[in-house]
Each structure stands twice: as structure tokens, then as C-alpha cells.
Amino acid sequence: MSETEPRPDSPRRARTRERLMDAAFEVFAEQGLAATSVEQVAEHAGFTRGAFYSNFSTKEELLLALMTRERDRWVASLSERVPAVFPFAAGPPIEAEIGAAVAALLAGPTNHRHAALIQGEFRLLALRDPELARAFEVHRMALEDSLVDIVDDAVSRSGRRLRLDTRSMVRVVVALHQDAVERSILAGAEGDPMESVHLELARLLTAITELR
Amino acid sequence: MSETEPRPDSPRRARTRERLMDAAFEVFAEQGLAATSVEQVAEHAGFTRGAFYSNFSTKEELLLALMTRERDRWVASLSERVPAVFPFAAGPPIEAEIGAAVAALLAGPTNHRHAALIQGEFRLLALRDPELARAFEVHRMALEDSLVDIVDDAVSRSGRRLRLDTRSMVRVVVALHQDAVERSILAGAEGDPMESVHLELARLLTAITELR
DNA sequence: CGTATCCGATACAGGAATGTATCCGCTAAG
DNA sequence: CTTAGCGGATACATTCCTGTATCGGATACG
Structure with missing residues (x-):
């Protein structure tokens, strides 16, 4: 005790x-x-x-607390927005629909630039410190699980199937989203940088995800 | 003068x-x-x-010189290995073939863990400093261009077409490769961590790239 | 082999960040 | 309103890092 x-x-x-x-x-x-x-x-x-x-x-302890807080807000925000973002019934399939929807979900409510930078900071730290690596995995898994549920739900409602298992699908989407955001920051995008990101991402996803 | x-x-x-x-x-x-x-x-x-x-x-100047050196070695190594990695004739298509080949190319000769960490370090720096962002873009473009040439060449020799334009294809592959390497480091992979990475990556690519 | 030059070692001063120890004022509970 | 104690401010000693200026020795060349 x-x-x-x-x-x-x-x-x-x-x-x-x-x-x-x-x-x-x-x-x-x-x-x-x-x-x-x-x-x-x-x-x-x-x-x-x-x-x-x-x-x-330590600074690391603060970062960890911060990431946990952000993740919780993030997942909560996702759960709330799911219904609004997947309005399509079991009707006709538009390939881009799921791409745009997932992109919109990933966009989230926070400052994209800051979120991407902090995420990168956290990841880099985790790549070196096994302790933080575990924390990072918890973080990543919480997000991934939520997304898997969301996608599974949406796909089954559409009455079709993905050409890839859902988890791999989610990983691909998250990895590409991250890459797209970083790319837009590096390009020095002004105004709302997410617009072009989502256009590009939706294009890729349309080609990649194609429901069966 | x-x-x-x-x-x-x-x-x-x-x-x-x-x-x-x-x-x-x-x-x-x-x-x-x-x-x-x-x-x-x-x-x-x-x-x-x-x-x-x-x-x-400055340290940044050293990092920049280092990255340039690594990139040059990297591209040179790629150019050398292309013939050996794409042995398939215009004959029957095995979907996994291109996936495995690209993965093998990306694997390269260097220390993966260190390369991934330094790349991440460089990227994070570039995301904040516009000066370094330009250098990073040059770096990324040099690699991307080489890969585009390689893939174009290989695909045309196979007499088929990608379901995506080559550049987008290359970006997807690079992004997924990076994600896979980081994932394996985070998982604390011992021994040769790249083995499982390439298995997973090849699987994804098989599903995604499918030639037309 | 000798020598002029270049390059890396050494010494120094200044600045900044860390962690701790202590103290006082605010806050929340009664 | 009163008070006990918590929480944040302040002060201090220590450590480490940076950048520059100067010097001596190795090196490449004739």
C-alpha cells in the first residue's frame, strides 16, 4: 500500500x-x-x-500527458461525427465517397500543422525510447481500433466489401493521410492547406480502395 | 567574382x-x-x-551534407541493382512480383534503423524551417524521380499498365515503406527486422498495385 | 629531406538551462 | 470569515554547451 x-x-x-x-x-x-x-x-x-x-x-512526461489528452478528444470527436459523415444508404456506390469520408474524419478538429508536428515529435521519440514506444503504440492502437470500427460499420451498411482487410486498409489510409499532410506543409501551403490534401488523398483512395 | x-x-x-x-x-x-x-x-x-x-x-549544415551524401549513394545503389531485381520478362504476370521487387529496391544497403531515424529527424526539421524544406524537397525529388524511371521501365517491359499514374504509385510505395519500417522499429523487432516488413509491404502492394 | 601551409587541438569567456530548496500568498473547506 | 496547507514564485548552485582566438604539429609538395 x-x-x-x-x-x-x-x-x-x-x-x-x-x-x-x-x-x-x-x-x-x-x-x-x-x-x-x-x-x-x-x-x-x-x-x-x-x-x-x-x-x-520531465518534458517527456508533459508530452505524454498531452498526447493522451489529444487522443481522447480525437476519438470522442470521431465517434460524434461518424453519422454525419457516412450518410450514404445501401444504394449506389460512389467510389470516392468512402475516400472523402475517411479523409474528412481524419481531418478532425485540431490544428493540422501543430498536430502533425507534435505527432512527428512523439513518433521520433518513441523510435528511440522503448518506454515511449509502448505509450505510442497504445496511442496508435486506440485510434486504429476506432477507425476499424467506423469503416467496418460503413462498409457493411453499403452492402459491399473492401479489397483489403479493414485493418490494413485503415493503416494505408492513415499512412497516406500523414504523408499528404506533411507534403502540404513542406510545400508551404497557405490558406486552408487541407483542401488540396483531401483532394489528393481522395483521388488515391478512390483508386486504391475500390469496393468489390 | x-x-x-x-x-x-x-x-x-x-x-x-x-x-x-x-x-x-x-x-x-x-x-x-x-x-x-x-x-x-x-x-x-x-x-x-x-x-x-x-x-x-552548424549542426544543420553537417546534417545537410550527410543527407546529400546518403542520397547519392542511395540512388547509385538503386541504379546498379535494377537489372537484378527485375528479371521478369514480358511473360506471365505475378502480382506480388513488382511489390517484392520494389520493396527490395527500397531496402537498400544502409542501416535501416539509423536511416529511418535520420530521415525522420530531417523531415521534422524541414517541417519547421522553410530553408531546410527546400533542401528536403530536392532530396525527396531526386529519389522519387529515380524510382519513377525504374518503375516505368519495369512496367513497360512487362507490357501492362498500373492502375495509378507512376508518380502517385511511387509516393504510395515510399510512404507505406516508411510506415512499415517505423512500425517494425516500434515493435522492437530483433534480428533482421526488414524481413517481416517486406512480407507485409509486399502483401499490401499486391492488393493495391495490381497491374491492369 | 626540408619547409610553408593548412588543419585540428587547446584554452577561454560567456550564456543558458536544469533541478532543488525555500518561502509566501492564494484557495478551498469548514 | 477563518485557517491550514497546497501550489506556484523566487533564488541559487551546478553543469553543459557554444563560439572564437590562438597555437603547435602533421602533411603534402618541391
Whole structure:
């Protein structure tokens, strides 16, 4: 019964952690994890380093908390939007429909640029640290499972079949989506960069996914 | 006619640069660019910081030189191996053949883990710095163009057609390959991790690429 | 073999980030 | 309203890294 850290979870504490995560989301995305000092995060949140060290022990711990929060929001958002995005009945099949729908789902509510950068940061860290690799897998799996359910549901409602098992399908879509987003950032897209991304992605998916 | 840096390219100098790049390849891959000090790179190469500052002005400059070198080796290796990897005549089509061949080409001669990590490091940097973004694009394009030529050649020899334009096809393959390699690293694969990667990739490609 | 030159080693100063220890003021509970 | 204690600010010592300036020795060439 030896609790290592019996820190009470006061409402004040929760608010501070929240603000620190908000700050980390921005600063980590803009400068990168390693290039960001603890002080910069705290300052951006309107605190000093004292607040940080009172709530987290390392930058990585903060990043992990942040990723968990984002994932939960993300999956929740997905679950909500599913019905609206898959309106097609069991009627006639339009190949692009599923492509566009999945792309719309993946688009999500968050800042794409920041999300992509932080995701990349997290992945790179996980590729080196087995500890974080496990956390990253949990993260990825939670998303993947949700998507598999969604796609399975939509496909079965359409009364047709994918040419690939659903999980592989989802992995392909996620990988291509990620690549497309990064490509658009690298191209220095202004305005709403996601528009062209989704056009391109839908085109690829139409060719690739073709229902049977 | 004002040369900014008329540094003579002595043989000794070239050797030192080479050793520094070798060291950077390892240390950057293991610790990440930002987490690595100039001293660590120099030391790992058997030098002190003096040698580094005599040859490069920033870590980024070293990384860029490194990536250029790796790309050149990479493309050269590809060009050499093409004939051996595409032995199939205009005869009967085996769908998996092109998938396995492309996978073998992408595998290349280098350390996969390190290559993937450094590539990720470079990409992440490019996503933030427009300067590096351009360099990254050059890098990516050089590889992509080579692959397009290779695939075009192989497909035309087979007397069939891809269900996707070649460039999109290549992008899909590269993106999926990258994803597969990262996935295998994250899974903590021991031994030869590329074996399972290529099996999985070939399976996906078989389903996706199907010649017409 | 001798030598001028180039290149990497060494020394130094400055700056910045980290983690801890301590303190005070705010907050939430009664 | 009062108070106990939590949470964030402040101060400090330490460590590490950077960039430059200078020097001595190896190297390539005649």
C-alpha cells in the first residue's frame, strides 16, 4: 500500500496542468521538444518554472500527458461525427465517397500543422525510447481500433466489401493521410492547406480502395 | 567574382569531413539532432570541436551534407541493382512480383534503423524551417524521380499498365515503406527486422498495385 | 629531406538551462 | 470569515554547451 505520489488532484492543479498542456502543444509544435526549454513552456502558459516542476518531472512526461489528452478528444470527436459523415444508404456506390469520408474524419478538429508536428515529435521519440514506444503504440492502437470500427460499420451498411482487410486498409489510409499532410506543409501551403490534401488523398483512395 | 569561402578542398580535409559525417550518422540517429552536442559528434569521430568548426558552421549544415551524401549513394545503389531485381520478362504476370521487387529496391544497403531515424529527424526539421524544406524537397525529388524511371521501365517491359499514374504509385510505395519500417522499429523487432516488413509491404502492394 | 601551409587541438569567456530548496500568498473547506 | 496547507514564485548552485582566438604539429609538395 505504498503510494509513491499521493498528490491530491485539486481543481486548481487540474487547471494549471491544462494550461501547461495547451502551452506545450503550441511551443513543442513550433520549436520541437528538445529545442524547447522548460522555462519557455511555463512562460507561454503564464507561469514560471516552479509551476512546471510542481506538476511534471520531465518534458517527456508533459508530452505524454498531452498526447493522451489529444487522443481522447480525437476519438470522442470521431465517434460524434461518424453519422454525419457516412450518410450514404445501401444504394449506389460512389467510389470516392468512402475516400472523402475517411479523409474528412481524419481531418478532425485540431490544428493540422501543430498536430502533425507534435505527432512527428512523439513518433521520433518513441523510435528511440522503448518506454515511449509502448505509450505510442497504445496511442496508435486506440485510434486504429476506432477507425476499424467506423469503416467496418460503413462498409457493411453499403452492402459491399473492401479489397483489403479493414485493418490494413485503415493503416494505408492513415499512412497516406500523414504523408499528404506533411507534403502540404513542406510545400508551404497557405490558406486552408487541407483542401488540396483531401483532394489528393481522395483521388488515391478512390483508386486504391475500390469496393468489390 | 567574390568567392565567399575559397577553402581549398585538400584530401585531408575531405577525409575529416567524411569521418564527421560517419559519426553524425550514428550519433544523430541515436540521440537526435537537437539532443546531440557538437562535441559528441566530434568525439565520436575521434576529433575535438576544433575539427568540426573548421569544416562546418552548424549542426544543420553537417546534417545537410550527410543527407546529400546518403542520397547519392542511395540512388547509385538503386541504379546498379535494377537489372537484378527485375528479371521478369514480358511473360506471365505475378502480382506480388513488382511489390517484392520494389520493396527490395527500397531496402537498400544502409542501416535501416539509423536511416529511418535520420530521415525522420530531417523531415521534422524541414517541417519547421522553410530553408531546410527546400533542401528536403530536392532530396525527396531526386529519389522519387529515380524510382519513377525504374518503375516505368519495369512496367513497360512487362507490357501492362498500373492502375495509378507512376508518380502517385511511387509516393504510395515510399510512404507505406516508411510506415512499415517505423512500425517494425516500434515493435522492437530483433534480428533482421526488414524481413517481416517486406512480407507485409509486399502483401499490401499486391492488393493495391495490381497491374491492369 | 626540408619547409610553408593548412588543419585540428587547446584554452577561454560567456550564456543558458536544469533541478532543488525555500518561502509566501492564494484557495478551498469548514 | 477563518485557517491550514497546497501550489506556484523566487533564488541559487551546478553543469553543459557554444563560439572564437590562438597555437603547435602533421602533411603534402618541391
